[in-house]
Amino acid sequence: QxxxxxxxxxxxxxxxxxxxxxxxxxxxxxxxxxxxxxxxxxxxxxxxxxxxxxxxxxxxxxxxxxxxxxKSCTTCHGHGQVQMRQGLFAVQQTCPTCSGKGKVxxxxxxxxxxxxxxxxxxxxxxxxxxxxxxxxxxxxxxxxxxxxxxxxxxxxxxxxxxRDHKIFVRDENNLYCEVPISFTTAALGGEIEVPTLEGKVKLKIPKETQTGKMFRLRGKGVKSVRSHSIGDLMCKVVLETPVNLSGDQADLLRQLDEKMGKSTIKHSPKETGFFDGVKKFFDDLKS
Ligand SMILES: [Zn+2]
Ligand SMILES: [Zn+2]
The missing domain is CATH 2.60.260.20 (Urease metallochaperone UreE, N-terminal domain)
Structure with missing residues (x-):
């Protein structure tokens, strides 16, 4: 068909x-x-x-x-309609013999x-x-x-x-998905595999990538049924907090934290602004 x-x-x-x-x-x-x-x-x-x-x-x-x-209906002569008289008026009505079909x-x-x-x-x-x-x-x-x-x-x-998809959400011709990345890859940069409808592709993660960052993969979306233009795939990376750490691993993290704390270089881009904001919020409450 x-x-x-x-x-x-x-x-x-x-x-x-x-x-x-x-x-x-x-x-x-x-x-x-x-x-x-x-x-x-x-x-x-x-x-x-x-x-x-x-x-x-x-x-x-x-x-x-x-x-x-x-056969053509004899009551209405095939018209499907008959004229009825109601007092002075002639009224068109559906033929009762053929129910308006004109044929019997x-x-x-x-x-x-x-x-x-x-x-x-x-x-x-x-x-x-x-x-x-x-x-x-x-x-x-x-x-x-x-x-x-x-x-x-x-x-x-x-x-x-x-139907809803396990990985992708479609909006117009763009596809959206979330991809988890490790703490280390996010900090140091690296390459991860992301899913597309045609299989996996590699995505370069720059160093110092923050959680929630959206990466656009051009042309990996959906081809429009009307215009034939192709949408993009939007990959949102989500930083995963490591779980099930051993004692050694936890110690290493503590050492890292300590070193970063002593460092004069700023390691948390959002933190300063965030705590400044919190302080201002409480100051405003008091005044
Ligand atoms: Zn009729
Ligand atoms: Zn039949």
Missing amino acids: EFGDIFGAIFGGGRGGGRQQRQQRGSDLRYNLELSLEDAVRGKTLEIKVPTFVSCEPCDGSGAKKGTSA IASPCTSCRGQGRVEKTKTLSVKIPPGVDTGDRIRLSGEGEAGEHGAPAGDLYVQANV
Whole structure:
């Protein structure tokens, strides 16, 4: 099945609503399709099962038994509407004989009981274009419900709903992730591996990197389904405090701390400003 247009927001008002009931096309359908982030980003052809109405085969959608056909309604002469007199006024009304269809079926088809359509679960193959996001709709023209008495079918809208991912959060075409780094790598610099949707890549960490710093990996995001521009991957590094330290390891940290304390060089870029701020806060409270 070819997909038609992709709709980002609310799709436009349906067609149909024709004045004459017998021409009314079948209803549009919406199908909620759950997708993994990987499938949404790369695109995929998926099979879906849609409960719907399809044109009745034995009567070819006409509703009339094979070999017979619907006759023009004699009450309304095929117009579907009749004029009724109410006092001085002529009022248009839906024909009571044919319920506005303009036709009367003398011997209805037994498969569809004269409806021209039957309930059926259709299996369809949907091509998901790469880059779709939650809320995007793919229109499959004519794959909605078949209309009654051979009227044209509606459309099927497949609405994408992308599941949460373990690692990545998507915002537009950018991907976000958090990557833990060790205390030592953050202080001295180094190289870490970060995940992308295409596998791991190396990321250079400059020395003196603070926790929460965001690194941008250009072009490692999602390719837009509309503009084909490619987003970035934003990696936030989070400093991990070492746990399960042995006595020796703890001693080394204490030694380091002591040495840094005695040093005349500033080692904590935020500390001075922070404690100045705290002091000012309490001073302001007192005054
Ligand atoms: Zn009629
Ligand atoms: Zn039939």
